[in-house]
Amino acid sequence: MTANKKLLVLPGDGIGPEVMREVRRVVDWMSRRRSVSFQVEEGLVGGAALDAEGTPCSDETVERAKAADAVLFGSVGGPKWDGLPFDRRPELGILRLRQELGLFANLRPATVLDPLVSASSLKPEVVRGLDLMIVRESTGGIYFGEPRGIETGADGKRRGIDTEVYTEDEIVRVARVAFELARGRSGKLTSIDKANVMQSGRLWRAVVGEVGKAEFPDVQLSNMYADNCAMQLASNPRQFDVILAGNLFGDLLSDLAAALTGSLGMLPSATLGAPDAAGRRHALYEPIHGSAPDIAGKGIANPCAQILSFAMLLRWSFGMEEDARLIEQAVEKVLAGGLRTADIMAAGTARVGTSVMGEAILRELDKLAA
Structure with a gap:
């Protein structure tokens, strides 16, 4: 063979x-x-x-x-x-x-298998049947942005620097993956950002919306702030099907979703x-x-x-x-x-x-x- x-x-x-x-x-x-x-x-x-x-x-x-x-x-x-x-x-x-x-x-x-319902940190009636997919952008955002590092100021005090950067093209390509997945599942996508306090979040929300309107009008798109998403995952996770997030928020939310599975x-x-x-x-x-x-x-x-x-x-x-x-x-x-x-x-x-x-x-x- x-x-x-x-x-x-x-x-x-x-x-x-x-x-x-x-x-x-x-x-x-x-x-x-x-x-x-x-x-x-x-x-x-x-x-x-x-x-x-x-x-x-x-x-x-x-x-x-x-x-x-x-x-x-x-x-x-x-x-x-x-x-x-x-x-x-x-x-x-x-x-x-x-x-x-x-x-x-x-x-x-993040899927809760029937034999492991009791292993979840949440009540069985909250997580039974949970089957969601988190799409996390993984080559951009704060893990790769420049400038970054630790510097010492004139006063001798150290300062740590990390930079959250996303280009339009980076957002478009990962959004398309998430929309395609949602189209093949329930037709429902939730995009996560912090557009209320972050400029990169404002761009993220705008570009994801543009991709959805132009290429995936059949997929229902909703936007949610990352902190609210964390709360919703811990209280009513089955409302989600496909979640799209940038590198940092996707990292955090996927581990939270993992805890729900046991x-x-x-x-x-x-x-x-x-x-x-x-x-x-x-x-x-x-x-x-x-x-x-x-x-x-x-x-x-x-x-x-x-x-x-x-x-x-x-x-x-x-x-x-x-x-x-x-x-x-x-x-x-x-x-x-x-x-x-x-x-x-x-x-x-x-x-x-x-x-x-x-x-x-x-x-x-x-x-x-x-």
Whole structure:
């Protein structure tokens, strides 16, 4: 069987290598049971790359990522590297990949699976059936704007500077992604900003409205201030379907939405670039849980978000909807059967570690594919 789908796997730091091992088992399962094979290369990123290569993301890794059909990313960072200068921190690995590959649209689903309704911090009747998508712009805004840094004034006092900058083109391209998603779902999009106090927010609101009016008149657009959105997510989250936000607000709101689902360990994400003339686009897939250094190496991390990120990869990079749904169904069936990692434990369920959870998902895949 020819391996015609090229993947670059970057496990990273902390629990990244542990949960990525379970994904590799799913990849191997697919080659055995689904008549599809992948050419898989593995590389270093984050702290692991700093230790081995002196940089959080080498030029070689960037070139390999550009050559791949998709990148599967783990997590970066940890206390080992906390004392490094700002320009050498492990997190620069993912930021560089986003920038070099033009990965501007970060898709973060927040779905409450029926078996995990009780794991949410909100009442079951508030979150049951929650299924929303946050589209976060990921190469602009305050994380990339200039000037930035820490300077010392004439009085000897330090001042930290970060700049929120968005161009019209940056807003247009991510807005189109969000509108397209909304059109394929409920036809409802909520755009988030702080147009009441920020000039970049005023431009954001104006441009998103222009895109909607000109290109997506069939999609219902509403605008909401970021602080109000946070309150609404915590009180009435099912009012939302697709949420569009800039880099900073999208970062904060997607983690809040994740808490509604019960655990960061359950949520995948995709970050997409613009399609080329042939329809191919750079894309990177990762869980949103981070490196979790406090539990790294203990074999107790939840691999579900990393496995579900692979399902998103199949759907968005290869159009393999049936295979993506198969993996998602297998995860839900394992949870419905009562197996839990520590982060999603509930009364009457059985606690298992990373590898046992991965094995259980493979068994369910076998049943579903039979």
